[in-house]
Amino acid sequence: MASKPSPLMDLVNDIASFTFDPLGHAMYCYPWGEGVLADAQGPRVWQCDVLEDIREHLQNPATRHQPCRVAVASGHGVGKSALIAMLVKWALDTCEDTRVVLTANTENQLLTKTMPEVAKWSNLSITSDWFRPTATALIANVPNHEKAWRCDAIPWSINNTEAFAGLHNKGRRIVVIYDEASGIIPKVWEVTLGALTDEGTEIIWLAFGNPTQNTGSFREAFGKHRHLWKTRQIDSRDVEGTNKAYLDEIVQTYGEDSDITKVRVRGMFPSASSLQFIASGLADAARERQVTVEDFEPVVIGVDVARFGDDSSTIYTRKGRDARSVPPVRLHGVDTMQLAARVAEHQRLHSAAIVCVDEGGIGAGVVDRLKQLGLPVVGVQFGGKPLGAVKLSNNIKVANRRAEMWAIMREWLEGGAIPDDQRLYDDLIGIEYGFNVNDQILLEKKEHMKKRGLASPDDGDGLALTFAVPVLPSYEDEDEWVGDQGRSEAGGY
Secondary structure (H helix, E strand, O other): OOOOOOHHHHHHHHHHOOOOOHHHHHHHHOOOOOHHHOOOOOOOHHHHHHHHHHHHHHHOOOOOOOOEEEEEEEOOOOOHHHHHHHHHHHHHHOOOOOEEEEEEOOHHHHHHHHHHHHHHHHHHOOOHHHEEEOOOEEEEOOOOOOOOOEEEEOOOOOOOHHHHOOOOOOOOEEEEEEEOHHHOOHHHHHHHHHHOOOOOOEEEEEEEEOOOOOOOHHHHHOOOOOOOOEEEEEOHHHOOOOOHHHHHHHHHHHOOOOHHHHHHHHOOOOOOOOOEOOOHHHHHHHHHOOOOOOOOOOEEEEEEOOOOOOOOEEEEEEEOOEOOOOOOEEEOOOOHHHHHHHHHHHHHHHOOOEEEEEOOOOHHHHHHHHHHOOOOEEEEOOOOOOOOOOOOHHHOOEOOHHHHHHHHHHHHOOOOEOOOOHHHHHHHHHOEEEEOOOOOEEEOOHHHHHHOOOOOOHHHHHHHHHHOOOOOOOOOOHHHEEOOOOEEOOOOO
């Protein structure tokens, strides 16, 4: 006579039925309508939508072993930490030796918010005794599986991104969850991407957060990489259980279309980050704008000379409002003589009136060689004193030549046209600014951008250099050029 199944085996079999169904697992495992969940009959609507996205992906044999990537940008108070906790518990409960990795913008976020929420929901579940929570992990209570079957909170570090390179679990399941994803640097995203390559493995990559920054990899999941991600943007006002009075107060105080409302309430990326020098909308419009130029408008070339091994020297060409017709030239690994030769060739090909070269560091060698070749070249010191040839809008003050060039370029973007080029676009909207003791604008240094995980803005500086000096229209006598800076009495850029 067959023995009767034990309650434990009944539970195990029930849980196993939700292997590809995180929503079914959530509905089954938690005491909805009771205790701390007395006011809820299940996950919130948007949470159900995300759980269904994952279910659909896993239940389809054609996609099951392809990475499932879900990115959610939301306002405040929508319950993202609760959803993270439910997902962690489902992932561990329904697949033996599952590995889950949690990271966040800060270690404090992980230890004081995310992991306590994971522990709370684990303790609420019908399978609470299957795993034991610690301050930094949720670990299987199965002998000899403690190292293979667990969720770990791993703070990312710019000096230790390789901690994410070992995220492999071939033939099983691996889940990577980013909390407050907007603040996680691109390098961590790149390392994670490179690690999630195991064949025959369920790979789930989830990114949650308030969309606080208009640059970076989280933003790109909703932009140029949106074909790879299932994305959702959640307005806090549409979510059950949020503090509607507080949300309305934000909207009334700052306005429906303010960046504060967009980020905190609407789950939308801001028009510009608080320190962003060029707003995304300005660059977006310039990518799409069609312009015409007059024959007499001079051609100006800007050359940004690489200083670091992974940077590129860039050559940008602009004629009046048109910086699109001539594609940029990017050169990697060339010496000063080779770069000068390419610049000279480019200048003759396009009959450029002037070539403006960043002469800091090794750029001085390029300037010297171009002068030997008889080209109309101007060396530009980024840290030099502003020319002051153009009155900037709002009477803003700039600290140096680089800030001045970028400020002029920013105003030019209101009517200019740039190529639909992602590298240039990322450079333009990525750079941040601050002020010196004299309340003059200073732009972020290239080294600082690299520390934030962004590329050196070689393209942005290359285009900015086309605004280094005023240039005469081509029908004017070239003898009117005055001074070592190449300024023209006639003005114009």
